Amino acid sequence: MNRAVSRPQPRVSVGGPWNKVTGAFGAIARTTSGPVYLVLLVVFIICFAVVTIDGGEFLSVDNVRDMLVRSVALGIVAAGQTLVILGASLDLSVAYVISLSSLLGAETMDGQNGQIITGIGLVLLVGLGIGLVNGIVITKLRVNAFIATLGVGLIIRGYLEANYAGPAGKSAPDFLKLGFESWGPIPLSVILLFAVVGAVWALLRWSRFGNRLYAVGGDEQVAKLSGVRTHRVIITAHVLCALAAAITGLFLASRLGAGSPLVGQEASYDLQSIAAVVLGGTYLLGGRGGVLGTLAGVLILAMLDNTFDQLEVDPFAKDVARGLIIIAAVAAYSVRWRRRRRSEQAAAEGVEPPAGGTPALQEGRTT
Amino acid sequence: MSAESETSEKAPSGAAGGPPLLEMRGISKEFYGVRVLDKVDLDCKAGEVHAIVGENGAGKSTLMKILVGAYTPTEGEVRIEGEPVSFSHPLEGQHAGVSIIYQEFNLLPDRSVAENIFLGREPKRGLLVDRRQMEERSAEILEQLAPDDPISPRAQVGLLSVDRQQTVEIAKALSLDSKIVVMDEPTAALAAHEVERLFEQIERLKERGIGVVYISHRLKEIFEIAERVTVLKDGERVDTKRPSEVTSPDLVRMMVGRELDQYFPQRADAGSRGPVKLRLRGAANYLLSNIDLDVHGGEILGLAGLQGSGRTELARAIFGADPFDTGKLELDGKEREIRSPREAVAAGIGFVTEDRKSEGLALMQSVRDNVALAWRGLRRSLRKQHELEIGELTKAVELRARGLGQEVRFLSGGNQQKVVLAKWLATEPQLVIFDEPTRGIDVGAKAGIHDLIRGLADEGVAVIMISSELPEVIGMSDRIIVMRHGSIAGELAAGPTEAEIMFLATGERDIDVDQPAATAAGGERQQQEEEEEGS
Helix, strand or coil: CHHHCCCCCCCCCCCCHHHHCCHHHHHHHHCCCHHHHHHHHHHHHHHHHHHHHCCCCCCCHHHHHHHHHHHHHHHHHHHHHHHHHHCCCCCCCHHHHHHHHHHHHHHHHCCCHHHHHHHHHHHHHHHHHHHHHHHHHHHCCCCCHHHHHHHHHHHHHHHHHHHCCCCECCCCCCCHHHHHCEECCEEHHHHHHHHHHHHHHHHHHHCHHHHHHHHHHHCHHHHHHCCCCHHHHHHHHHHHHHHHHHHHHHHHHHHHCCECCCHHHHCCHHHHHHHHHHHCCCCCCCCCCCHHHHHHHHHHHHHHHHHHHHHCCCHHHHHHHHHHHHHHHHHHHHHHHHHHHHHHHHHHHHCCCCCCCCCCCHHHHCC | CCHHHHHHHCCHHHHCCCCCCEEEEEEEEEECCEEEEEEEEEEECCCCEEEEECCCCCCHHHHHHHHHCCCCCCEEEEEECCEEECCCCHHHHHHCCEEEECCCCCCCCCCEHHHHHCCCCCCEECCEECHHHHHHHHHHHHHHHCCCCCCCCCCEHHHCCHHHHHHHHHHHHHHCCCCEEEEECCCCCCCHHHHHHHHHHHHHHHHCCCEEEEECCCHHHHHHHCCEEEEEECCEEEEEECHHHCCHHHHHHHHHCCCCCCCCCCCCCHHHCCCEEEEEEEEECCCCCCEEEEEECCCEEEEEECCCCCHHHHHHHHCCCCCCCEEEEEECCEEECCCCHHHHHHCCEEEECCCHHHHHCCCCCEHHHHHHHHHHHHHCCCCHHHHHHHHHHHHHCCCCCCCCCCEHHHCCHHHHHHHHHHHHHCCCCCEEEEECCCCCCCHHHHHHHHHHHHHHHHCCCEEEEECCCHHHHHHHCCEEEEEECCEEEEEEECCCCHHHHHHHHHCCCCCCCCCCCCCHHHHHHHHHHHHHHHC
16 A cells, blocks of 8 residues: 555644534545535435425334435445444445345244344354455455455355355344334434444444444554554454444344345445445545444445335436445545645645755645 | 653653663665665664665665664664564564564545554543544644644644654654664755744754754754764765764765766767747746756756645646646747646657656557557557657667567666657657666666757757756756756756755855755655565
8 A cells, every 4th residue: 555655644723614614514624535425415405405396204203214214224334344344344245145144044943032042042143153254355365355345245156056045044033123123213223223323333432342443444554554454443343344334134034024135135235335434425445434434335325215206217327326426425534635735735835935854744745 | 652651751861871772783784786885874862863864776765664664684683772683564563573664654634643653552531433532642742742732632634734644653663662763854844933933842852862863954953963973875884973073075075975967978069059939038937937958959957856845837838737827828929828738748748757657658568569659649540650769769768679570568777768858759759758768777877868858958858857866967958957846946057066956946145055855755765666566
């Protein structure tokens, strides 16, 4: 990685326009995921307006609940994906891990309530194992994350295709409650989503692992020289990501009542989760971003889906719109970032030309 | 390990008796059989600032990397407080109390000050990171370092000014309980008043009994803060002196001690200068301001200045990589606008970049493909007769390769540079810009590159040459433009002294140094990368 070399990036404390905004709004806007909420707001207003004009109901309790429940699966995988991407890695095996987990869970339970704990335990254990393999292949064998996780994903897919022709197993009756019952007005599955996102958020903010993950993703060399065991951090991130995928598989087994060898691939949770993370303002090359942005990204996608469903638009158009919005949002973040850097650079140059020293303005030519 | 106990602990008494804080004895280091350090001795007492000076490539950085544990010495011994130590990783050095502050900071620009200081050692309460403690302890250290205007532990590091980022680095070293702090060119990027603040901080380190090993090109600073100074030259220790025993010309003599301009090709005759090829008037972009420049065919225009003065930025602007926003650019008397490198190439401009590995060559591809690269970009085809031309071009630059099919990554630095040059010759350029053309190239091959550059000018091509090595700029150039802060500070005729260039480059009157405060780190960094690739 060349980034380690182009490090100094000295900047003067005169920042972009956001720095002048004070108060809570300014604080949010200055964070890297700040603009995501702006996008979320804009998409919300547009969706709300379009659906309402069309005569539909966007903000009814049922509709909001429906949108949230539909966000659960993607939200949980994407929360895990956020961790690996923050560490400048990637996980393409999640879709297959989800399929495998749904089957493993449903088959172990086999319709018996007594088997729920065993099923969940087994699935989490397998998820942990897959995450370990991903992490170890990436760090110790030095295989690029893209290839490593693609390879692991293909291996799982081969196993699934050889052994399953279609849905199999049966989720325990009590386990179905996770997918369908509510606690008060809030579906249990949505509570699960918020619990996972909350846990990831806390991990990033309050744990040593979280601090180090940002460091490893931001500049592995700096992290290493500060005594961070970088391999351990990356492996942990991959284990957590695979666990998130395993939880998603369990949730889907609960929704479907059975396991399916295709449930992960059909919704292409691998690419969708990466899209949600990036749409959420996390930098694909690591070190910058957070899980709350990812949650916003997932909600944006869910609102779009819901709007298109209510308008009964051709599903292909839906994909086109998704693609456009992802590209537009990320382009906007990137332009904004470059502007900010430029203005800081210019400021660094214009401010008090020092005698005998030089403001290092090498920055513009890196990356 | 609270900060209060540290301050009271070691008074400067460490200077008396007992083993010195740091002792390095007979340190040698070889890379692939090349000896870059030869039996160097160095010691540093508690509460002392020991300066190390030397030219680019004298071995200062290698010695420091051995001290901190980034390299292991081929021979020799390092002792700290009398105990022999052997580090295989900078972390082991850190644990033993040795910290280094590189010219290029080891900081994460997106994270807060406290997060940076305690990275890898975050204080914990139960399972969680104790942010409050982390911030309080950071604040304590930061306040000691800059009592008047302490840095907030919550500030984002990337938004701090350079000297404040450096303070964060120093705070990090203090939080590690370091006994020895190495500073590599700490003032290179600082303004004058910032340098004062740094010196105050160094004084505080001394009061705490910390030994400071201080590398600098600026001799003036050494007389100001160092207790002793060691001069290195070509990997050997010339001498260690007290600043009171020597003058700066003495030091310069010890550092340089060799005849210059012996290996530079003959300059052009005054009469052979051709018409103006490139003319800039009031050209500017967000990094450059008000550039007026004429470059004639047949001349080599040297572009000097400190790192960050805008030399490379100017080259990139001319080449269309970061185009000018305003001003006028004429080529052969015709006004042109160059908005992209492609237009520059089409207009007959070649650019031999500073970093040939990432910007100049496709390392995995053959000599043939690399030579044809710029030209294919324009003409899109490579026919049989072109193959012949490529053969001739590589002959013209005296390339030594196993054949046109050899992958360029297997060539030496000098031969790689020749491939880059052949690539531009293929486009029949009118103007070629060389950015640090001999960086990372060994001495023998340098002369070959210099001859080629001069040969190009002799054929009537206009040449702009950027170099941080003053002997090279002086030896090669027919005229020298010195840059400072993104604009032109002045022009010098052929053969100025190093002091004249440095005066323009720094804007300082009292130049003590005959050395570029420029890019020691750059060159050595590249060397280091090459070594890392090899391992």
